[in-house]
Amino acid sequence: MLYMNSDILRRLQKLNQLKLTDSEERDVLAFFEKQSAELESLSSAIDTENVERMVHVMPILTVVREDVVVKNFTREELQAGAPETMDGYWQVPRLVE
Amino acid sequence: MKLYLDENKNAAARKVVLNDMMLTTELSTTAGSKMLEGYKSLFEAEAVTRLKAAGFEIAGKSNVGELSLGLLGETSYFGAVTDDKGNLALAANEIVKTTDAVGAVGLDANGSFLRGAALSDQVAIKPTYGTVSRFGTVSVACSGETVCVSAKSVADAQSLLCAIAGHDDKDGTSLSDSECQRLCADAPRESIKKIAVAKSLALSADEATRAKIHAVVDALKAKGIEVEPIDDSVLIAAKTAWNALMCAELCNNVSKYDGVKYGYRTKNYTNIDELYTNSRTEAFGELLKTAILFGSEALSTENYMPVYDKSLRVRRVICERFAEIFKDYGAVLMPVCSKTAYTEKDVADNKYISFDEASYIAPAYISGLPAVVVGGVLLVGAAFSENALLELAKIAEEG
Known part of the structure; x- marks a missing residue:
């Protein structure tokens, strides 16, 4: 269960836009190994064969709000915390050459 | 050592500390992460609005572990906090201990808020999921994270909880007002006459923690409350399942x-x-x-x-087990953590210690049930039983 090796871990880092150092990789592999063992025990300890999934612990009432205009933030307010903007746009490196 | 990440030096009376997972407009919100250093939100958490409406002033934003992960805030980009004995402490509890702040309010998903209160001999309440709005918090694990309160006394913790509980249209998981009002101090409640002790969880803690459990049990027994050990083998499964669910939600x-x-x-x-x-x-x-x-x-x-x-299926099994327990008992008593003090060395020796320590808090988080920390132990009750749990907490407090 939860099989992990260096190759899978590198793929996982790429997927999550993260880069680990070699020493971090070793620690994370050990962490996965431990979690895998715990999940294995969980699997045998608790039979969930005929148990329904429980996503929400409390009943979720469909939230339907009145269709009223509320305060909206301006472009300037929304971009105030941006690392880089230009002419009212968020700025990123060129995506298409 | 950084207790406050941002401070309101003008706060005068009925001061409340917010952990830095709660958005505020005047003060920055970092969630203990370099990612959000200096970040100012355009809106504030609903709980903050309610605290202000109830007459509380925000004293400042206390240091937290990054995204509130970690054992006791030691994973904060801004550094760990230690108490006067050199043990790890949660900044919110240190501030409450050393200043005139009434208490602290903060978002918690992995138990550090409850752990911090237990290790500082303070009272904490994790309310029933959905009774306090999560709008305006830095989300970690939406299906279980809860805005919690802590204070020096049961009465102060209760007054903070009453101030922030209530339905909020802005939070899709918020319960109805009539349900939230069951947390009010004057709401009718059924007093608890019999409690269970989670046997193996209690035995897995160290001697000093077990002594705290005995002290609370003795205080409750002295007031005529029956206490019995129960089989907690199903509840133990919560740790692995909650760690998986919490990380999956966090990742998103x-x-x-x-x-x-x-x-x-x-x-x-x-x-x-x-x-x-x-x-x-x-x-x-x-x-x-x-x-x-x-x-x-x-x-x-x-x-x-x-x-x-x-893990989602295990969540149902745990909820069903709790429901079964609550047919006979009003609350389940268990440790909050395995020891009564942690040092930076403990974390250096096991950097994933917070995942291990989740054994004790995970049953309450995965099930959304209310829990109260008092006398260094945890009392988990049925949904909306906060007031009944606080009655037990008062007995434990008076010792």
Whole structure:
């Protein structure tokens, strides 16, 4: 269960836009190994064969709000915390050459 | 040692500390992460609005572990906090202990808020999921995270809880007002006459923690409350399941931190991939990275059924077990953590210690049930039983 090796871990880092150092990789592999063992025990300890999934612990009432205009933030307010903007746009490196 | 990450020096009376997971407009919100250093929100958490409406003043934002992960805030980018004995402490509890602040309010998903209160001999309440709005919090694990309160006394903790509980249209998981009002101090409640002790969880804690359990049990027995040990083998499963669910939800919640719209941006990039990767790699700490990777793998095609789906089913089994227990008992008593003090060495020796310590808090978080920390122990009750739990807490407090 939860099989992990260096190759899978590198793929996982790429997927999550993260880069680990070699020493971090070793620690994370050990962490996965431990979690895998715990999940294995969980699997045998608790039979969930005929148990329904429980996503929400409390009943979720469909939230339907009145269709009223509320305060909206301006472009300037929304971009105030941006690392880089230009002419009212968020700025990123060129995506298409 | 940084207790406050941002402070309101003008706060005068009925001061409340917010952990830095709660958005505020006047003070910055960092969630203990380099990613959000200096970040100011355009809106504030609903709980903050309610605290102000009830006459509380915000004293400042207390240091937290990055995204509130970690054992006791030690994973904060801004450094760990220790108490006067050199043990790790949660900044919110240290501030409450050493100043005239009434208490602290903060978002918690992995138990550090409850742990901090227990280790500082303070009272904490994790209310029933859905009774306090999570609008305006830095989300970690939406299906279980809860805005909690802590204070020096049961009465202060109760007054903070009453101030923030209530329905909020802005939170899709918020319960109805009539349900939330069951938390009010004057709401009718059924006093608890009999409690259970989670046997193996209690035995897994160290001697000093067990002594705290005995002290609370003795105080309750002296008031005629029956106490019996119960089999907690199902509740123990909560740790593994909650760790998986929490990381899976966390992984999604932090995907928005990309160095583009707000937050930290690396200086080291030549293309968009490098911008994303280097911003996140430089800004996130190791525990958070590990949790993201674990959560991502739990949601992968190969592991979705055996890990994520399995954990959701285990959640139901745990809720059903609690329901069964509450037919005979009003609350379940268990430790909050395995020891009465932790040092930085404990974390250096086991950097994933917070995942191990989740054994004690996970049953309450995965099930959304209310829990009260008093006398260094945890009392978990049925949904909306906060007032009945607080009656027990008062007995324990008076000792």
